[in-house]
Amino acid sequence: MLEEFIKLIKKAKILDEDPKFYGSNSEENISRVENALKIKFDDFLKAYLLEYGGGGIPDLLYTNGILPENPLSDNQYTFYGATVYARQEFQLPDHFLVINSNFPSDVLVLDSHSGTIYNYEMYSKNRSSTLYPNFENYLLTEWEALIEEY
DSSP states (O other), rough: OHHHHHHHHHHHSSSSOOOOEEOOOHHHHHHHHHHTTOOOHHHHHHHHHTTTEEEETTEEEEOOOOOOTTTTTTTTTTTEEEHHHHHHHHHHOOTTEEEEEEEETEEEEEEEETTTTTEEEEETTEEEEEEEESSSHHHHHHHHHHHHHH
């Protein structure tokens, strides 16, 4: 399921910085976050979390995730921490998962009802039109663009 992403990570070796990921997660960690946030992850997102946990290349491309040693961390670079923060501070709707945070201005959110990814402006509470149809498309598109750019 992650074959295309693995190919992109190998291509990313041409960049001067190696990708840094949180590390593989257990099904139990993923379930804890899903239950705490009352959101279900799709199969691709679960496969990504099981293998990589989250992360990327700091200051270039970063995706929130789950820290294997602390799945319910309040760190704002985790799904749990960023989503809880956005819900408490900006009334983010409960069906959104923060996948990339740039607080306090805007964040990328995954709509757990449709799987669609939007840009969400925290202060105005406006969401953009669809940026990506699903998490897999987001991940592959962003990594391909990063590699082409550099």
